[in-house]
Amino acid sequence: ELDRIPHPPHRLPLLGDVLGASRRTPLQDSMRIARRLGPIFRRKAFGNEFVFTWGAPLVADLSDESRFAKHVGLGIANLRPVVGDALFTAYNHEPNWQLAHDVLAPGFSREAMEAYHPMMLAAAGLLTDHWDRQAAAGRRVDVPGDMTKLTLETIARTGFGHDFGSFERDRPHPFVTAMVGTLAYAQRQNTVPLPLAPLVLRGASRRNAADIDHLNGTVDALVRDRRAGRSTGSGDLLDRMLRTAHPETGERLSAQNVRRQVITFLVAGHETTSGALSFALHYLARHPEIAARARAEVDRVWGDAPAPGYDQVAKLRYVRRVLDETLRLWPTAPAYAREARADTVLAGEHPMRRGAWTLVLTSMLHRDPEVWGADAERFDPDRFDAQAVRGRPPHTFKPFGTGARACIGRQFALHEATLVLGLLLRRYDLRADPAYRLRVAERLTLMPVGLRLGLDGRTAPP
Numbered sequence: 438e439l440d441r442i443p444h445p446p447h448r449l450p451l452l453g454d455v456l457g458a459s460r461r462t463p464l465q466d467s468m469r470i471a472r473r474l475g476p477i478f479r480r481k482a483f484g485n486e487f488v489f490t491w492g493a494p495l496v497a498d499l500s501d502e503s504r505f506a507k508h509v510g511l512g513i514a515n516l517r518p519v520v521g522d523a524l525f526t527a528y529n530h531e532p533n534w535q536l537a538h539d540v541l542a543p544g545f546s547r548e549a550m551e552a553y554h555p556m557m558l559a560a561a562g563l564l565t566d567h568w569d570r571q572a573a574a575g576r577r578v579d580v581p582g583d584m585t586k587l588t589l590e591t592i593a594r595t596g597f598g599h600d601f602g603s604f605e606r607d608r609p610h611p612f613v614t615a616m617v618g619t620l621a622y623a624q625r626q627n628t629v630p631l632p633l634a635p636l637v638l639r640g641a642s643r644r645n646a647a648d649i650d651h652l653n654g655t656v657d658a659l660v661r662d663r664r665a666g667r668s669t670g671s672g673d674l675l676d677r678m679l680r681t682a683h684p685e686t687g688e689r690l691s692a693q694n695v696r697r698q699v700i701t702f703l704v705a706g707h708e709t710t711s712g713a714l715s716f717a718l719h720y721l722a723r724h725p726e727i728a729a730r731a732r733a734e735v736d737r738v739w740g741d742a743p744a745p746g747y748d749q750v751a752k753l754r755y756v757r758r759v760l761d762e763t764l765r766l767w768p769t770a771p772a773y774a775r776e777a778r779a780d781t782v783l784a785g786e787h788p789m790r791r792g793a794w795t796l797v798l799t800s801m802l803h804r805d806p807e808v809w810g811a812d813a814e815r816f817d818p819d820r821f822d823a824q825a826v827r828g829r830p831p832h833t834f835k836p837f838g839t840g841a842r843a844c845i846g847r848q849f850a851l852h853e854a855t856l857v858l859g860l861l862l863r864r865y866d867l868r869a870d871p872a873y874r875l876r877v878a879e880r881l882t883l884m885p886v887g888l889r890l891g892l893d894g895r896t897a898p899p
């Protein structure tokens with residue numbers, strides 16, 4: 438069945454298609470191979486063979502929920518020892534998926550988002566205070582570092598009534614270091630030849646165990662505080678996890694499952710949004726004409742209200758397009774896996790047995806020239822104006838995944854990121870370092886490395 442799917446020409450025993458591949462950038466290597474081999478291809482690495490898919494018609498077919506579903510495999514499966522059957526890593530058949538989904542979905546309703554809005558503003562205020570100081574001292578800002586502080590504070594405060602004090606620290610919070618460690622470890626496990634894994638990963642696996650202990654310890658303390666009434670959440674995610682029963686079955690999340698959900702939300706709730714904001718700021722600094730247009734919109738929609746209201750965020754249509762275009766080129770969760778629910782034929786061409794799966798390369802789907810044109814690599818937010826969107830086939834833009842297992846935090850991320858970009862555009866002129874070349878670090882998620890920007894305060898920001 439695989440014979441019709443191309444693969445790279447030079448294969449090594451054991452190592453597979455690893456010539457020219459780097460363990461640190463498996464996604465960007467796959468993107469290079471994709472450009473050579475086309476919309477569906479095979480790649481053998483370290484004893485396993487994976488099928489990658491990115492051509493738009495193929496991905497559209499994989500979006501058919503009646504024949505395909507999420508597959509928990511590769512990097513995501515490697516996170517199971519940390520977060521088990523929590524929402525992101527649950528197998529489709531595990532009962533805790535539906536239970537947690539139904540209990541937590543109202544935490545992402547419009548009403549819930551309106552309640553988070555003032556807390557998001559407060560977290561953004563910590564960032565602008567920090568940036569004001571950096572600007573006054575003539576220092577360039579560490580964009581990915583600061584965006585990670587911001588998004589961690591945002592999800593911790595809105596979801597869990599917890600303050601990590603990120604902006605009072607010079608170095609990342611130990612929770613972030615432990616998280617980055619486990620994500621990188623999960624990715625690395627796929628890139629070490631299986632027979633050698635115990636040897637190569639021994640030191641790393643000891644560090645990973647310590648990282649997991651740290652994540653668990655942080656979360657257990659946070660839950661203890663809430664149970665003891667030392668933190669209040671007035672209906673936040675943690676309250677829902679601890680107190681809300683399923684509306685139909687009356688069932689509640691177990692203590693073990695709550696721990697796994699809290700880690701999941703703290704990680705999924707900040708890492709990808711931080712990357713999205715960082716890439717967006719990179720593009721805004723690189724394209725002053727786009728930044729000027731976005732800023733004009735912010736000035737027009739927000740006027741000189743000291744703090745924008747909830748409804749004023751959704752009205753930033755152009756800023757939102759900047760974000761969409763950023764997530765097109767660098768979807769910060771750059772792939773997701775789909776498996777066949779029963780024997781089927783993908784796009785009428787590729788037979789798949791029940792349970793067979795393929796990795797969708799979102800970052801290449803979003804650059805398919807058949808959909809996005811010959812200039813697909815160019816940054817252009819106008820690709821997301823209403824008319825252009827109407828003109829495109831469905832299932833061609835998937836930064837948040839697809840179907841029942843798509844991102845539950847999508848509106849949260851979009852509201853937070855649009856709000857923050859609006860606040861930063863209104864307050865600062867961004868100066869790119871002309872010598873900077875975009876380099877992308879991979880740890881399951883994507884992040885621009887070494888991105889620093891100069892800031893000029895605009896005259897009399899509100």
Ligand code: HEM
Binds near residue numbers: 513702705768769774
């Ligand atoms: C699932 C992307 C922000 C929580 C997903 C998936 C993607 C994704 C692609 C599907 C993964 C798969 O099919 O295997 C993103 C991006 C974000 C973002 C690009 C920011 C720009 C958030 C936020 C939260 C969150 C802010 C929470 C507050 C989750 C959870 C799942 C998920 C819990 C699992 C849902 C389920 O399987 O039921 N996300 N996400 N994400 N995301 Fe996000």
